[in-house]
Amino acid sequence: MSKSNITRRGALKTGAVAGAGLALPTIFTASSAAAFTNEPTGGTVTLGFNVPQTGPYADEGLDELRAQELAVQHLNGEGDGGMLNTFSSKALDGTGILGKKVQFVTGDTQTKSDAARASAKSMIEKDGAIMINGGSSSGVAVAVQGLCQDAGVMFMAGLTHSNDTTGKDRKRNGFRHFFNAYMSGAALAPVLAKAYGSERRAYHLTADYTWGWTQQESIAAATEAMGWETVNNVLTPLASTDFSSYIAPVLNSGADVLVLNHYGGNMINSLTQAVQFGLRDKMVNGKQFEIVVPLYSELMAEGAGENVQGVFGSMNWNWQLTDEGTKAFVKSFGEKYGRPPSNSAHTCYVQTLLYADAVARAGSFNPCAVVEALEGFEFDGLGNGPTLYRADDHQCFKDVLVMKGKENPANQFDILEVVEVTPRAQVEYAPDHPMFGGAEASLGECNSGA
Amino acid sequence: MDAVILQILNGLDKGSAYALIALGLTLIFGTLGVVNFAHGALFMIGAFCAVTLQKIFTLSFQVVDETQKDFLGNPLKVDMPYVEAWFGESFGGGLIEWSVPLAILFSIPVMLFVGYAMERGLIKHFYKRPHADQILVTFGLAIVLQEIIKANFGANPIQTPAPDMFRGSADIGMLLGFDANTIIYPYWRMIYFAFAAIVIGAVFAFLQFTTFGMVVRAGMADRETVGLLGINIDKRFTIMFGIAAAVAGMAGVMYAPINSPNYHMGMDFLVLSFVVVVVGGMGSLPGAVAAGFLLGILESFASNSTFKGYIVDFLYLNGTFTEKLIQGLDQIIIYLVAIIILLTRPRGLMGRKGVMED
Numbered sequence: 001m002s003k004s005n006i007t008r009r010g011a012l013k014t015g016a017v018a019g020a021g022l023a024l025p026t027i028f029t030a031s032s033a034a035a036f037t038n039e040p041t042g043g044t045v046t047l048g049f050n051v052p053q054t055g056p057y058a059d060e061g062l063d064e065l066r067a068q069e070l071a072v073q074h075l076n077g078e079g080d081g082g083m084l085n086t087f088s089s090k091a092l093d094g095t096g097i098l099g100k101k102v103q104f105v106t107g108d109t110q111t112k113s114d115a116a117r118a119s120a121k122s123m124i125e126k127d128g129a130i131m132i133n134g135g136s137s138s139g140v141a142v143a144v145q146g147l148c149q150d151a152g153v154m155f156m157a158g159l160t161h162s163n164d165t166t167g168k169d170r171k172r173n174g175f176r177h178f179f180n181a182y183m184s185g186a187a188l189a190p191v192l193a194k195a196y197g198s199e200r201r202a203y204h205l206t207a208d209y210t211w212g213w214t215q216q217e218s219i220a221a222a223t224e225a226m227g228w229e230t231v232n233n234v235l236t237p238l239a240s241t242d243f244s245s246y247i248a249p250v251l252n253s254g255a256d257v258l259v260l261n262h263y264g265g266n267m268i269n270s271l272t273q274a275v276q277f278g279l280r281d282k283m284v285n286g287k288q289f290e291i292v293v294p295l296y297s298e299l300m301a302e303g304a305g306e307n308v309q310g311v312f313g314s315m316n317w318n319w320q321l322t323d324e325g326t327k328a329f330v331k332s333f334g335e336k337y338g339r340p341p342s343n344s345a346h347t348c349y350v351q352t353l354l355y356a357d358a359v360a361r362a363g364s365f366n367p368c369a370v371v372e373a374l375e376g377f378e379f380d381g382l383g384n385g386p387t388l389y390r391a392d393d394h395q396c397f398k399d400v401l402v403m404k405g406k407e408n409p410a411n412q413f414d415i416l417e418v419v420e421v422t423p424r425a426q427v428e429y430a431p432d433h434p435m436f437g438g439a440e441a442s443l444g445e446c447n448s449g450a
Numbered sequence: 451m452d453a454v455i456l457q458i459l460n461g462l463d464k465g466s467a468y469a470l471i472a473l474g475l476t477l478i479f480g481t482l483g484v485v486n487f488a489h490g491a492l493f494m495i496g497a498f499c500a501v502t503l504q505k506i507f508t509l510s511f512q513v514v515d516e517t518q519k520d521f522l523g524n525p526l527k528v529d530m531p532y533v534e535a536w537f538g539e540s541f542g543g544g545l546i547e548w549s550v551p552l553a554i555l556f557s558i559p560v561m562l563f564v565g566y567a568m569e570r571g572l573i574k575h576f577y578k579r580p581h582a583d584q585i586l587v588t589f590g591l592a593i594v595l596q597e598i599i600k601a602n603f604g605a606n607p608i609q610t611p612a613p614d615m616f617r618g619s620a621d622i623g624m625l626l627g628f629d630a631n632t633i634i635y636p637y638w639r640m641i642y643f644a645f646a647a648i649v650i651g652a653v654f655a656f657l658q659f660t661t662f663g664m665v666v667r668a669g670m671a672d673r674e675t676v677g678l679l680g681i682n683i684d685k686r687f688t689i690m691f692g693i694a695a696a697v698a699g700m701a702g703v704m705y706a707p708i709n710s711p712n713y714h715m716g717m718d719f720l721v722l723s724f725v726v727v728v729v730g731g732m733g734s735l736p737g738a739v740a741a742g743f744l745l746g747i748l749e750s751f752a753s754n755s756t757f758k759g760y761i762v763d764f765l766y767l768n769g770t771f772t773e774k775l776i777q778g779l780d781q782i783i784i785y786l787v788a789i790i791i792l793l794t795r796p797r798g799l800m801g802r803k804g805v806m807e808d
Contacts, residue, residue, distance in 0.1 A: 054597075058605035234755045237781050241709050241718055244639075245460045245753035245780075251634055252453055253756075268607045269709055276636040276708075278619040284631075303710070305609040319521060330521060340521040411528065413521045 036366045037152035037449030038128045045100040045365065047072070047352065048107060048129030050120050050144060051158065055111040057136040057264050059299050060344045064134055064158055065106060066337050067345035071352035074332070075102045082332035083353060086325040086381035091360035098359060109135055113143035120144045124151050130365055131156060133351050136264075136344060138162030138211040145174040152449020154367050156351035159344035161263075161295055163214035166395035168437030172446045173367055175374055175394045177316075177354065178347045179427070181215040182435055184294045184314040185222030187400040187422035192312060196257065196290055198227035203255035205246055205270060207262050208235040215261040217435060219294045223259075231255045236266070243270040247277050256284040259292045267293060268303040275307045296403050298342045301415045308405030308415065315401045317346045317383050318418055325383040340413060350382045354389075368446040386424075392431035394443065400427050452623055452632040457750045457757075459622070463639040463708065465746020466646030467493075470701035471719055472726040472738035473650060474694035480670045480733045481687040484573055485581050487588040490720025491595040492695045495564060496702025497711035498599055499557035500610045504549040507533050507542075547613050550707055557699045565695025569688050592716065600713040607710035612638045616707075638707050645704050649697060650739055656693075657735070666690055670733070725788045731801025741799055745784050752783035 040046070049068045052061035074082045077094030084092055096102050105127040107119030116135065123129040131154040135141045141160035146169070148155035155174040157165060161184070166176050192200075202223060206216040212235070220230045231253050236246055247270070250258055258279060262270050274280070274291055282289040296313030319330045319340040329349065333341040341349070354374065362369035375391035384398040402420040409415055432439045471493055478486045510529035518526035534542035545552070572591060576584045611617065616637045623633030657663035669676045669683040676683050702711070709715065726745055730737030751757055758776050767773045779786075791799065 054600070055605065058600070232755060235777070239718065241712075241715060242464060244463070244708075245457065245750040248456045248460050249453065249754050249756055251456070252632060265605075265607050265712060268609075272609070272710060273708075276617075276619065276638070278634045278636070281618075282631055282634075299606060303606045303609065305611075334522045410518060411520070411526055 035448070035450055036368075038124065038130045040100055040128075040130060040365055043100055044103050045097055046127055046129050047102060047104045047355075048120065048123035048127065048132045049104055049134050049348075050107040050109055050116060050123065050132050051134040051348075052111045052136050052140075053106070053108040055109075057111045060136040060159060060264070060297065060342065061109070061134075063299065063342045063345040064136065064348040067333065067341060067349035068104065068133065068352055070332060070336060071349045072102050072104050075353070075356050079336070080328075080332055083325050083329050083349070083382055086328050087353060087357070088380040089357050089361065091357050092353070097356045098363070098365070102356070105129060109137070109140050109144075111137050111140060113139050116140040116144050117147050120147055121151070124148075124153055129153065130367075131355050133355070134158040134348055135160055138165055138214075139209050141165050141176075142169045142210065145169065145171050149173045149444070149447055152367060152447045154355060154370055156355050158348045158351065159297075160211075161215065162211040163218065163435050164210050164437075166393045167214070167433075167435065168441050170393050170437070170441060170443050172371060172394075172443040175351070175354075175389065175396075177351050177396045179314075179316045179398075179400050180395065181211070181218040181294070182429060182433070183400050183427040184215070185218035185220075186427040186429075187402050187420075188219065188292070188294060188312060188314050189222035189226050190426075191402045191420055191422075192223060192257075192292060193226040193228070195312070197287070200228045200257050200287070200290075201231045201255045201285065202228050202257040202259050202292075203231050203250045203253050204233040204259045204261060205243065206233055206235050207238050207266055209238055211263065212238075212261050214435065215294055216259075219259060219261070219292075221435075228257070236262070236270075238266065240266065241269050243273050244277070246270075247274050247279070250274075250279065251277070251282075254284070256287045257290045257292060259294065261294060263295055263297070264300060265303075267300050271304050271307050271311070280310075296416065297344065298340070298416065299344075301405060302412075309407050309409075311405045312419070313403050313405075315343050315403050315416075317343045318401055318403065318416065319346075320416075320418055321383060321401075323381075323383060323385065325381045329383060346383060353382070354379075366448055368448045371446045388424075390431065392443075393436065393441070397424050397428055399424050452628045453754070453756060455622075455626070456633050456635070457754055458747055459633070459635050459639075461747030461750035462643050462743065463746075464750060465743035466643050467701055467705055467719060467742075468723055468726045468746050469739045469742025470646055470649060471698055471723040472730065472742045473653060473735060474698045475723055475727050476730070476733060476735055476738040477653075477690055477694040477697075479727070480735070481666060481690045482569075482573070482577065484576065484584050485588070486573070487585055487720065488568065488592040488595065489588075489694075489698055490716030490718075490723065491592040492561065492564065492698040492716070493702040493705075493719055494596060494599065494711070494713065494716030496557050496561060496699030497610075497706045497715060498603065498702075499560055499699060500550050500553040500703045500706040501603060501608050501711055503553040503556050504546070504610055507531065507546045507549050509533075511535070550610055550612055550703065553703045553706075554700055557703045558696050561696040561699030562692040564699075565692035566688065568695070569691040573691075574688075592720070596713045596716060603713065605713060607712040609710050610706040612641075612707035616641060636708075642704050642708060646701070649700060653693070653697060654735065662686065662689075722784055725784050729788050729791050729798050731798030734798065734800040734802065737798055737800030744799075745787065748783055748787055749780065753780040 051064045073079045105123050107123050109116035120132050133156040135158040138160045141157045145155045149171040157176040163181050206212040260270050279289050293313040296315050301308045358370045358373035362373040374389050377389045380386045387398040400422045403416045404419045406417045475489050508531050510531045512527040513530045515526045515528045520526045533545050619634045619636040622635050726741045730741030762773050
């Protein structure tokens with residue numbers, strides 16, 4: 001009598017393994033016949049906007065979404081065209097991208113890396129998104145950039161300020177228009193030294209995640225180069241809301257400057273509480289105590305109210321600039337939404353146009369062709385003056401704004417003022433800079449998903 | 451020494467919030483036997499009562515100011531609050547400035563109603579269900595409430611400042627004979643502590659010295675017997691739920707100037723408040739209050755890098771992995787203390803045998 005070795009359990013196991021094995025290569029490759037992931041075949045092309053629609057950065061996300069929607073309208077020839085009229089490249093003509101009408105899908109990052117990856121994955125696999133844009137956190141940006149690289153689609157980062165995004169975690173398929181922590185430090189330090197003197201003792205409170213660490217490292221190095229001393233650096237949990245027990249020790253530390261490496265709700269709370277504890281009324285070492293917020297945003301400044309008055313920080317862009325590109329964008333955005341755009345909205349809008357332009361110049365949606373078109377691309381007319389997308393690390397180099405909370409704001413739009421436009425040369429660094437992963441940092445190979 | 455006093459003060463205001471929330475949680479658990487995960491949301495709704503009243507007082511109409519331009523270069527539309535137009539700048543402006551203290555009066559009926567509606571509308575259907583079901587439904591309710599708040603008020607914290615006369619801080623160090631600027635403490639935090647002490651005292655007095663309180667206490671000890679005596683204990687427990695909600699709500703209103711309210715603030719406090727209840731002893735009101743203050747102060751000390759530095763130096767741990775763990779002590783201290791207390795006193799600090807046990 002022959003005895004079969006096939007058991008029910010064995011068959012199930014084999015079936016499961018075989019099924020998983022068959023399914024695996026199809027992940028990210030919706031059509032195996034296509035030359036690259038999500039190659040648009042009909043009359044439309046789909047972009048994926050992955051922004052925080054819930055969670056602590058939801059207000060930033062909402063503003064990004066407004067700008068992305070506006071960008072799509074302008075690409076499709078609707079509205080007044082915004083920055084397409086001032087952009088130095090004239091490859092886009094308002095007929096979509098390469099003649100295909102642009103449509104978009106949105107995802108909610110929830111400001112959580114896993115949720116952001118899940119929503120990006122869904123937009124790539126289910127909706128056929130060929131490019132992912134957005135994000136309001138460096139943790140999210142680094143995670144989604146890695147996913148896009150593996151999936152073979154383009155990642156045009158939104159608001160992400162950590163050095164790591166185009167530093168040790170840089171990827172060939174990822175590009176960042178927003179400035180970074182190093183640039184904030186390089187732009188701010190000379191202004192701080194000029195305003196507060198070169199003999200200062202700084203105490204840092206730092207959000208305990210990738211952005212906070214690189215922000216603190218950058219601003220500490222830049223201010224120390226100006227003669228400042230870093231007295232202490234205390235890491236605070238990202239979920240903190242009450243910073244009083246972190247602020248109280250500052251009083252007796254001998255420090256005369258408090259640097260808040262915080263963003264969003266963290267910054268609103270820590271700054272408000274520092275002011276409540278009377279830090280800004282104090283005299284230490286014979287000097288007036290000062291507070292610095294290295295990374296500003298309009299929405300944060302609005303939230304912190306009068307506490308931002310006189311506080312220095314830096315920004316990627318501000319609607320008060322007077323160049324033609326800025327004027328065109330503020331007009332389009334302001335007329336549509338009744339409010340000036342934030343700098344996170346600006347970067348998402350510009351990134352969407354830059355992607356579309358690169359596709360048009362390359363004559364192809366193939367990510368590798370788009371990467372090639374963006375690497376080393378020099379442009380102007382998008383609000384930041386002459387700008388370079390550096391090929392070595394996919395970081396944009398442009399002027400940086402040093403901002404200050406206005407002492408006597410006249411109205412609700414008058415919260416921050418531009419103190420200095422720091423020239424691009426002052427914030428440049430070598431691609432193998434130690435803060436950016438050193439010599440080991442590499443973009444890797446382009447992935448088209450083919 | 452000055453740093454020690456400062457951290458104790460810091461712990462007291464956070465401890466006050468923990469104690470007020472834990473007090474309400476214990477009341478609800480003690481009376482109704484329900485584990486209410488929506489209690490943090492009540493604290494949050496309280497804080498948003500302050501935001502709402504501020505918004506009501508600042509409801510404005512627009513006046514075109516030809517002398518100023520908006521961001522598009524058009525004449526600026528300036529917001530003019532109705533209360534200032536109706537009652538004059540001084541009284542109207544005063545209403546806006548005092549919106550947080552006034553919000554306490556506003557919050558009491560609102561929170562009593564919210565508590566009543568929550569208990570009668572949803573939670574009473576879960577009395578006879580397992581605790582796991584109660585946790586799920588109240589946790590779900592908390593998420594729904596915070597999403598409603600977010601949809602209406604946005605995700606960013608909203609500034610709700612205290613009246614001008616309570617802004618700023620007192621140099622307590624000078625009063626105690628230390629150097630100037632060594633112990634500085636904001637006025638509003640001191641008020642918060644005093645307020646918490648009064649509310650806690652009032653709740654205890656209510657339970658201790660009124661007939662209503664006596665019946666509730668009897669019901670907490672033996673619900674069935676009290677019911678057999680012909681007393682409608684359910685009705686009284688519903689009122690207690692409303693009172694617990696009002697306590698959480700007032701705690702939230704007064705906390706608004708300390709920490710700008712955002713939709714998530716209830717969740718931030720909820721988990722810690724549960725730890726407070728467990729550490730204090732399930733069903734023990736004095737335990738909840740004592741544990742609230744204890745954990746608030748311990749958390750405050752654990753956040754201080756100087757103290758952590760002393761521990762590291764004292765134990766010769768410089769450069770070791772344990773040093774890194776100690777640097778992150780502030781994030782785990784409450785749970786660490788909870789583990790130690792529950793290992794040594796399984797019923798918590800003031801839990802009694804037979805209470806909340808089958």
